[in-house]
Amino acid sequence: MSHQLSNPMIDEVSGLFSALGDPSRLKILRSLLDAKEPLSQGAVAEVAGLSQANASKHLTCLVRVGLVTREPEGNAVFFSPVLPLVADICDLVCGHVSDRARHTYKALK
Amino acid sequence: MSHQLSNPMIDEVSGLFSALGDPSRLKILRSLLDAKEPLSQGAVAEVAGLSQANASKHLTCLVRVGLVTREPEGNAVFFSPVLPLVADICDLVCGHVSDRARHTYKALK
DNA sequence: TAATTAAATAACCAATTAGTAATTTAAAAT
DNA sequence: ATTTTAAATTACTAATTGGTTATTTAATTA
Numbered sequence: 001m002s003h004q005l006s007n008p009m010i011d012e013v014s015g016l017f018s019a020l021g022d023p024s025r026l027k028i029l030r031s032l033l034d035a036k037e038p039l040s041q042g043a044v045a046e047v048a049g050l051s052q053a054n055a056s057k058h059l060t061c062l063v064r065v066g067l068v069t070r071e072p073e074g075n076a077v078f079f080s081p082v083l084p085l086v087a088d089i090c091d092l093v094c095g096h097v098s099d100r101a102r103h104t105y106k107a108l109k
Numbered sequence: 110m111s112h113q114l115s116n117p118m119i120d121e122v123s124g125l126f127s128a129l130g131d132p133s134r135l136k137i138l139r140s141l142l143d144a145k146e147p148l149s150q151g152a153v154a155e156v157a158g159l160s161q162a163n164a165s166k167h168l169t170c171l172v173r174v175g176l177v178t179r180e181p182e183g184n185a186v187f188f189s190p191v192l193p194l195v196a197d198i199c200d201l202v203c204g205h206v207s208d209r210a211r212h213t214y215k216a217l218k
Numbered sequence: 219t220a221a222t223t224a225a226a227t228a229a230c231c232a233a234t235t236a237g238t239a240a241t242t243t244a245a246a247a248t
Numbered sequence: 249a250t251t252t253t254a255a256a257t258t259a260c261t262a263a264t265t266g267g268t269t270a271t272t273t274a275a276t277t278a
Contacts, residue, residue, distance in 0.1 A: 004203035005139045012206050013199075014132045021127030023119050031113045041225060054267060056226060066209050075224050075275045085205050090122075092201065094113035097121050097265075098112050100175050131236080148258060150255060163237060184245045184254055 019065040020089065025058050026049055029067065029086055038071060038078035128174040129198070133159055134167050138176065138195055147180060147187035 005013065019025060029049040032039060039047070045055035059079055060069040067086055071078045081087070125200065128134060140156040142149060148156070153162035171177040173193055176195055180187045190196070 005135065005199050009137075009203060009206055009210075010132050011136050012210075013202055014130050016130075016137075016202055016206065017126050017214075018130030021125075022132045023123045026114065026119050026123050026126075026199050034112075042138050042223095047182050049267075051268075052200065052225075053227085053269080057266080060226085066205065072225095077225065085201070088201055089198070092194070092197055093122055093125055094118060096175065097118055097125065098113065099122075100196075101118075133236080151253095160238070160255085161255075162239080166236085169256085181255095186255065 004048050016065045016067070019067060022058070024048065025062060028055070028058055028062065029081055029090070032068065032079060032081040033035050033087060033090070038080045040076040044079060055082070074098065125174045125176070128170050131167070133157065133162045134171060135164065137164070137167055138190055138199070139175065141188060141190040141198060142199070149185040149187055151185070153188060160172065191197060 020029075027048040028044055028050075031044055033040070035043075042052070042054055044050075044059065045052050048055065050058070054068060059068065059070075063070045063079075067082055069080050069082060071080070129138075136157040137153055137159075140153055144152075146158070150164055150168060151161070153159075153168065154161050157164065159167070168177065168179075172179045172188075176191055178189050178191060180189070
């Protein structure tokens with residue numbers, strides 16, 4: 001019933017949503033979801049179309065808020081989305097946005 | 110399966126998450142959820158502890174992304190959270206944050 | 219050991235944004 | 249008609265942040 005949104009949690013929750021509120025980070029999450037296996041930082045940068053340093057910063061952010069896990073392996077570092085959380089959140093919000101787009105379309109014709 | 114996160118949607122989705130990624134706007138949403146009835150802008154500002162101009166701007170933002178509806182009535186304007194979307198999102202993320210807090214606590218003792 | 223590859227960090231810039239105080243618009247009440 | 253009340257808007261400031269390039273750290277390979 002979302003009474004769970006207590007005052008002490010508000011900053012952490014807003015931090016998590018802020019992490020989700022950036023196009024580059026959403027592209028990273030989509031890349032990780034689509035891959036269905038851990039991706040190295042280089043692979044993430046490649047697939048999401050980001051520079052190396054930029055991908056590094058965004059991945060650090062996603063790990064910090066707990067949306068992505070980090071697994072070093074030799075020279076590289078591999079990342080995975082935290083499931084089912086990430087998929088659930090995307091589903092919820094994408095459904096909402098799709099509905100709104102549909103309504104806008106209907107309203108225009 | 111979140112394949113729904115197509116490129117053209119990314120900007121809109123990130124806009125929605127950005128709207129959620131602010132403590133003041135989360136306080137507004139919590140106020141509206143707790144009230145269980147529409148609140149005037151003045152009431153929102155009062156309950157959430159925000160100035161009038163600030164509440165006005167944040168409410169405009171929440172309406173723009175479709176998380177809150179707006180209903181003028183005489184002199185005043187009343188606002189309601191869009192259900193079940195808002196409650197569902199809060200539940201999902203609050204659950205995640207609670208779990209992480211629990212894990213941190215366990216790790217410390 | 220030297221060279222290479224992968225990721226993290228530092229320094230910096232441009233753009234966005236949350237907040238405030240003050241003003242304006244518009245409806246309600248006297 | 250005047251006053252009062254509620255909300256929107258404007259102008260401004262301080263802080264945050266997404267992006268870049270260049271450098272550093274650390275592990276692998278030759």
